[in-house]
Amino acid sequence: STDWMAARMASLECPICCLGFEVEGEGAPRTLLCGHTLCSTCTREAAQARCPFCRAATNGQSVPNYALMQIISDNAAQAQPAGQHTVTLQSHHGTFLCSHGSDLLLSCAPSSPFTISDCGDGRVALRAPDGRYMSANYHRDKGLQLVDHCLDWEKFSLQAVPGKPGWVSLRSFHSTYLGVREDGPGFPVLMPHCLVWEQWRLCPG
Template identity: 25%
Template sequence: MAAEDEAELSLLECRVCFEPYGPDGQRRPLNLPCGHVLCRGCVGALAGAERQRLECPFCRRLCGPAETSDCLPLLQLLELLRPAGRGLASALGSSGGAAAAATAGLGLRLCLGGWGSLVNPTGVAACPGSGGLAVAHDGKKRIHVFGPSGFCLRRFGERGDASNDIKYPLDVTVTSDGHVVVTDGGDCSVKAFDSEGRGVLAVREGFCLPWGLDATPRSEVILTDSEAGALYRLAADFQRGELKKCQMIRSQLVRPRAVAVCPTSGAVVVIEHLKARGPSKGSTRVTIFSAEMDLIGQVDSFGLNLVFPSRIYATAVAFDREGVSLLQHHFCIAVAL
């Protein structure tokens, strides 16, 4: 194997234990508050037997194990790019154990661009035409766009830049014509950018807190307003920077956040965050609408807990190409519609 291939494969390993990341157990990647990523096993080992405090091995910032969180974009990308990963391993010409373990993650780890380059990633979206990825996060430049090989193509959305300012990104999607659309919780707006990162449209329309969004095959955008409890459809001519229509299509939802549009049927899935009861951290509800916005069905955490052995708290949703809904929890759950 060439030296450059070995370098790429080394990016697939935890930088402390040099074991490959995985979706479950001790290999699951966790974000530290400083933005660096470690596997769950190393977080536990560094915290010691008392499990009170640990020191980041890269920047020395102290934190507690309870302050860590799942690296959701990495886990989502791991699932999305798994088929592509097998092809990448073949292209590398290796049948060794390291390559086999790395097949699902090669593009992912390169997309992350090293440890700590993304700060609190909040959203990720695939570019329909190029196969690249757009990631929203709290770094200096809020949006990073990666090519299919995992290299960063451009960064934009620096706070304070009048031409493409993004104050606090909550989610991102990419339309079929290549425009990047972001929900900005900082000024409660939806902002669109062209392929070069230039701002072309900003829509406010009286939003209370626009949160999740996803693009339809016709380049319309379905988005949630978490505080208003509503679902909107936004139609625009992004090439000209003109808003055509922003219409509320559902109301009386409970803190809706993540949303996904099925590419085959046009069905819409929304994750609602129900209020906490007692000492519980609350629960979530998966609500499914048809393309005409008729209610198809609902299932909440209690219902999912009857099927799955662990407590389910859904945080994100996406569709694969066959129209199967994928919920993000502590692991990926497939739901056929």
């Protein structure tokens, strides 16, 4: 079942970018002087101007919203799965993520289910049938590969796609997203944005 994923991903979202708040990183909630809370990325963009809601001057100042971070952390802990879950990942094109040797490819049939494991820090790891993990690599420009360890580069944040139950985006340690090129659906890639091509349907394996 993927119910535990839906429960976790349905948590609070940044009102600007509509991405789920996270305990740390770019998605961590920060509160402006006026009291409105945004994710770290949107807070930086508002820092030199005014609050997008009440138009109050921000003076470039914000503080971490520790209370909200605790709520997110508690929600994630309560929603953790009892074990691991096997799923297939279907792209916007209808193709499925699969593994071949050290490479990640896309197939017309769901031939390679992945095991999703909770990492205990609000992120998950995706393990191929041969036991290796999907990795965003520590070299940002080298894309995706399969490796035999699970460090920060092998952990991804699951984020719900608003209005599309069962669909998620996968954000890497580098804040890039697992996606498929619009003009070439043969290979998965890491993209700097999160649009329709970076959305994946989770199907029970």
